Amino acid sequence: MPLKADQIPSPPRENEPLQAATESAQTLALMAQRRSTKIAHFVEPGPAGEDLDALLTLAARVPDHGKLGPWRFVVIEGDARARAGIAIARAIENDDGVTDELLHSARSLFLRAPLCVMVVSSAAPHPKIPEWEQTLSSGAACFALLMAANAMGYAGAWITEWPTYDARARKALGLADHERIAGFIYIGSAREPLTERVRPDAKTRISRF
Numbered sequence: 001m002p003l004k005a006d007q008i009p010s011p012p013r014e015n016e017p018l019q020a021a022t023e024s025a026q027t028l029a030l031m032a033q034r035r036s037t038k039i040a041h042f043v044e045p046g047p048a049g050e051d052l053d054a055l056l057t058l059a060a061r062v063p064d065h066g067k068l069g070p071w072r073f074v075v076i077e078g079d080a081r082a083r084a085g086i087a088i089a090r091a092i093e094n095d096d097g098v099t100d101e102l103l104h105s106a107r108s109l110f111l112r113a114p115l116c117v118m119v120v121s122s123a124a125p126h127p128k129i130p131e132w133e134q135t136l137s138s139g140a141a142c143f144a145l146l147m148a149a150n151a152m153g154y155a156g157a158w159i160t161e162w163p164t165y166d167a168r169a170r171k172a173l174g175l176a177d178h179e180r181i182a183g184f185i186y187i188g189s190a191r192e193p194l195t196e197r198v199r200p201d202a203k204t205r206i207s208r209f
C-alpha cells in the first residue's frame with residue numbers, strides 16, 4: 001500500500017536545527033535496488049491531492065545554489081493528460097510528412113500513466129549563479145521526485161522524448177522561451193515486476209586524484 005502524506009515528516013521551519021546525517025538502511029536499500037518502470041507498464045493508482053503535494057514538496061528540497069529555485073513542476077493528471085496531448089499534437093499537425101499514427105501517439109502521450117509531472121528548468125542568466133548550476137538543480141529535482149515516488153510506494157520513470165526538444169511543443173505546454181523541460185516524471189503503479197538492466201560498471205568510472 002502506498003504511503004500517505006501524513007506519514008511524511010513536515011518540512012522543517014527556517015533555521016530549525018537539523019541532523020547533518022541520518023542513518024537509513026531503507027534509503028540505502030532503495031538506492032541499491034531502484035529501477036525505472038517501463039512506460040508501457042504503468043497502471044492506476046498514482047498519487048493525488050495532498051499525497052502528490054507532499055511528493056512535490058520533497059522533490060523541491062534539492063541543493064540549489066543561490067536559493068533561486070530555478071525549476072517548477074507542472075502536474076499533468078486526470079483530464080489534463082488528454083488536453084496536454086491534444087496541445088502537442090496541434091503543434092505538429094501541419095508538419096510535412098506527419099502521419100495519423102504520429103498524431104495519435106502525441107495525443108496519447110500523457111495517457112500512458114496515471115500522472116506525469118513535467119519538471120521545468122527556468123535556469124536563466126544571473127550575476128552570481130552560473131546557468132549550468134541552475135540546470136543541474138532541476139536534474140536533481142527530477143531524481144528526488146523519482147526517488148520520493150518510489151519510497152512512497154509508486155512506480156516512476158524519467159523520460160524526455162520529442163516534446164522536450166520541440167520549441168512548439170514546449171510552448172503548447174506553457175513554457176516560456178527560456179525554459180526547458182528537465183524531464184517528464186511519469187508516476188503510477190507497475191503492471192508487472194521489473195528486471196535489472198545493464199549498468200555502467202561504477203569501478204570504471206572511479207579514479208583517485
Ligand SMILES: Cc1cc2nc3c(=O)[nH]c(=O)nc-3n(C[C@H](O)[C@H](O)[C@H](O)COP(=O)(O)O)c2cc1C
Pocket residue numbers: 034035036037157158159160161182183197
Ligand atoms: C534526462 C533523461 C531523459 C531520459 N529520456 C528517456 C526517454 O525519452 N526514453 C527512454 O526510454 N528513457 C529515457 N531515459 C532513461 C530512463 O529514465 C531510465 O533511466 C532507464 O531507462 C532505466 O534506468 P533506471 O531503471 O536505472 O532508471 C532518460 C533518462 C534521463 C536521465
